Amino acid sequence: MRETNSCMVDVATLYIVPTPIGNLADITHRALDVLANVDLIAAEDTRHTSRLLSHFSISTRTFALHDHNEQQKADYLIEKLQAGTSIALVSDAGTPLISDPGYHLVNRCRQAGVKVVPLPGPCAVITALSGAGLPSDRFSFEGFLPPKSKGRRDTFQSLADDERTLIFYESPHRITDSLADMLAVLGPERQVVLARELTKTYETIHGAPLGELIDWLSEDSNRVRGEMVVLVAGHRKAKDDLPSEALRTVGLLVKELPLKKAAALAAEIHGVKKNALYKWGLENLD
Template sequence: MTDQTSTVVDVSTLYIVPTPIGNLGDISQRALSVLSHVDLIAAEDTRHTGKLLSHFGIATRTYALHDHNEQQKADTLIQRLQGGESIALVSDAGTPLISDPGYHLVHRCRAAGVRVVPLPGACAIITALSASGLPSDRFSFEGFLPPKSKGRQDKFTELASDPRTMIFYESPHRILDALADMKHVLGDDRKVVLARELTKTYETIHGAPLGELIPWLEEDTNRIRGEMVLLVAGHRAEKSDLPPESTRALSLLAAELPLKKAAALTAELYQVKKNALYKWGLENL
């Protein structure tokens, strides 16, 4: 392990600095050092970040960088970086760029050859996943769900056959509607874990099939308050009755042909149902 504590910050460097998602004790010593020594802190909400800095006695100047001005302000910050300043990028909570501003700035910094240094730290999706009890070897982060019912149902239909654990952010005032749409598409039995108020006083991590989770939430309005992460178990294909040789053939043909065409040819060769082969291909190839 290399000791980097002697050099706190470097010139002409953008630091990506995670901040606590609730418990202030989760900020790292390195994050505090960087925030104290950079020339400028680019913050999603300077008032919110100001409270954090005040708590830790940090007087570094802040600069507003949010969804509405990032594309316009990114070039200004790059010019300052190229002029020798060091800048820390923070969001209101957690790791910047994860459903938060920062992508355009980081993308342009890298294109301009400006050094970008990421610090490890708090991230709600990883915190929730680690305690969910759902498979964590493969997962997808889908961000915030669409605000309208049709958009949500379209999203769940698109992901219905995804075998990975899926992670979403959702707001308290839409959580019950979102779960109802999820149940409509994925069914009563799909396992979902709701993680809310992570690292805070009323932290709750509760998992159940959708048919049980929704009534559990409706029992107590306190259960639908606060910041929320939804973790959805991936699709598990039922055991196939297809002959193994037919699925091997489909795998080979699908590497060269569209799946529908490969399924039709395989069905003729092995006298099995084309739709069953096509479904198997969608779930396994």
């Protein structure tokens, strides 16, 4: 163990160190102490991290560890850790591994018996959730949405009946298309909160029914700038609601079978009442 005036850094230890998502004042004293006293910092982008370190007058050596080389470099870093080196893992912003590199290294360290010490700190998911005004007792973080429309719609369809608050990351150049795909699947009344530029000068947290939110975005091009966190209210299940997957199954089966038979099979597959599916089919299928 290496001791300084303010921090004790263990040898042969990997530290998971969150860094600010915008406002540099959000970094913790403990994070600064660890970054200043470890032997090496594994960074998603060494140039980006060097600017952060320079701001706080930290001169620790950095090593590039990103999506494209993590699996290849993990063994090298584990060898250094086992030899007594202390390493801090950072991403460009926020908590490593949360839609950022680090999973393979941490997983391999755990398998190899290398000590892993996670530090608490900035995370866009939790920051957005705490200020969104949506239910926070149960939520699901889904990471970045697929880049193509079909992938996004499939994702929304698979989550349409989820009663938890859903959280996604999205980039500014895809946010409009992603919300349009969400509208096609979830409808205009689903409550959605858009949190952008969190902790920065132009931080905005705006919530509305999805149809209104899309109109609000289109009113000002500045509203689609910056990193986005999209929070979606969970499905409100009514007593007579039928699962969307059961409805989809009926829709597929009825192409080959009479509605009555299709409803009976879908009911057996999904564990719902066949009469309810049959009635829905009469009302909604040609």
